[in-house]
Amino acid sequence: MDALLTINALKLVLLALVALLAVVIWRYSATALAGEQDKLRFMRALALTLTATVFTLLSNHLLLFWLGWCWISLSLQQLLLFYPQRPRAQLAAHKKALSARAGEILLALAFMLLYLEFGTADISSITSQATIQTSLGLYAHIATVLLVLVALIKCAQLPLHGWLIQIVEAPTPVSALLHAGIINLGGILLLIFSPLLKLSTAAATLLLVCALISTVLAALIMTTRISIKVRLAWSTIAQMGLMLVEIALGLYTLALLHLLAHSCYKAYAFLHSGNAVNHYLAAQLAEQTEPHVRHWLLALLAAAGMVLLAHQLMPLSSLSSGVLLALAITVLLMPSLARADSRRPLRVMLAVTYGIGLLALYCSGKFLLQNIAPTTAVLSTLADLFTSLVFAGLFIMAVLLRYHSRQRAVNQVFIWLNAGGYLDEWATRVTLKIWPYQNKAAAKPSNLSQAESLK
Incomplete structure (x- = not known):
């Protein structure tokens, strides 16, 4: 009988990263939410999210991996709605839920096709068979393309990126967890199934083109932002796109190194974002x-x-x-x-x-x-x-x-980028047509909620 849970060198490195992030974010949350009445609810949702992440990484069965993937999204949703009285937080969580359901459906279809192609639900057996093959069957090619789409959705690539920008309404520890950990799951998924990706030129090309476009636009849009957290959010989209470009090119070692470095940096950047404001002001006052x-x-x-x-x-x-x-x-x-x-x-x-x-x-x-x-x-x-x-x-x-932003042609580009290319507006309209959203009755804001709103 194939093992339902396994660990290898790649998973060991990723679990070490998760453990490091868990300790840092947990300690920060315990201090930051000390005066919050719903602190217990937050810590419980955080524990569930971290547990789901570990379960997913250890899973060696397609069904268990999919259940862990869904578990992460559902527990993370509780963290995103920790302040349900904030309309922007509700809208962002609503958009995130829709993209998450789409990704879960695509992932389920991909796993079913992989089972039909390889005759097993054991992930290590599937990747081992793919390693010794020189080509893939039709079902495996389609499944690999679906895995690429799931990764693009999970990594918040354009135009399905708006929720990641607006989720800064959530408490700072949630932003750190999301940008340093959860957002990387798309890249981790492709690294686990990399033997399939390297045999599917169509899937790799799709990944390369979509990730390159998202990287370029997100990196340029980031330069037009003033808010520290919003700049960090756009930076995450660009960095995730760059990591996916590396995977598409077959640079798996570089992608893993990028993933680890970005996770550590983003956890520090978000948890240190208050002091980043002072650093930004000091840089503005310095001689340019x-x-x-x-x-x-x-x-x-x-x-x-x-x-x-x-x-x-x-x-x-x-x-x-x-x-x-x-x-x-x-x-x-x-x-x-x-x-x-x-x-x-x-x-x-x-x-x-x-x-x-x-x-x-x-x-x-x-x-x-x-x-x-x-x-x-x-x-x-x-x-x-x-x-x-x-x-x-x-x-x-x-x-x-x-x-040279004062040049007329460059200034026109700057204005378009400052509006985010109007991509999120289009995506929001489509999202609300597919799944209408109504603002829930706002509860009385807590003291910590009011304090974070002033940031």
């Missing part, structure tokens, strides 16, 4: 220096050299990953070059040291994880090149929006 073209070129050349050096130590899996690293290091180095004063050499030295440290950390993480989620052959050279060009275009557009 607009960089020139030569500064960008110098930073880009230095970053390219550092990435090439890292490539000698730990070969990069694709051109797009190298381009992404080079652009990230460029952004890191540029501020130290732009401001001309007596301290510039010291700033440049510190920035270069920091960049080398980040690259060393990246290479170390990739080395440690390469046997857990091994990288396969890239989807195709054309896909890799196309992704690299998109990353370069995103970088150029972000620079234009940051430093």
Whole structure:
């Protein structure tokens, strides 16, 4: 008899992440909700959500995995509606519920097709069979496409992203749990079933195109936002899209490293969001220096050299990953070059040291994880090149929006991005037509609810 619950190296790493997030968020919640009358209800829903996540990760049976997936959504819904008197929180939870039900139906259909294709409901048996195959049957191809759609929905990719932006109405620990943990389930699903994805070019291409579009738009829209929490929410959409792009290209080790790093960062960012306001104000008061073209070129050349050096130590899996690293290091180095004063050499030295440290950390993480989620052959050279060009275009557009937003053409783009491309409005209208929503009677706000409303 096949085991209903199993653990392997990938699941062990993910369970360690869940345990870390659980301890941090639980302690934060216990302190933040100390004066809340419904604290017990919140902690109970949080415990159920965490338990459901662990159960889902351990599940080795299609039915158990699906039940755990549904369990996570239902328990999370209780956290999202912790303050039911907030209309925006109700609307966001309503939209989240509809997308969750759609994802659960698609996941059930995918699992049924996998059972028909492989004749077993054991997940490890399905992935083992797919590993030794050179092609998939029709049912498996359709199931893989459905898994991609489920991942896109779970990761709140555009245009089904509005609920993630509006869910900042929930208490801060809920935002930390959602953005650092639950939102990653789409990527985890595809990592578990990666042997199927690498055999389905149609599914991988669909994932690549949809995730790239969502990454670019979300990253650009984020630059137009002022609210700290809203910026973090848009950042999550962009980062989830980038992780899905890595999975689509077959860069599973990089995607796992990205998932772990993003989870830890977002948990810290949301739980530390109050102090982030002070940091933002301090940055606004600091002297701003607009960089020139030569500064960008110098930073880009230095970053390219550092990435090439890292490539000698730990070969990069694709051109797009190298381009992404080079652009990230460029952004890191540029501020130290732009401001001309007596301290510039010291700033440049510190920035270069920091960049080398980040690259060393990246290479170390990739080395440690390469046997857990091994990288396969890239989807195709054309896909890799196309992704690299998109990353370069995103970088150029972000620079234009940051430093040249007064130009007429750029300003028109800025206005459109500031409205979120009007995508959420369209999605909300469609959602409410499918599943009408009525505002429930508001209860008397608690003291903590009123305090959070003033943030």
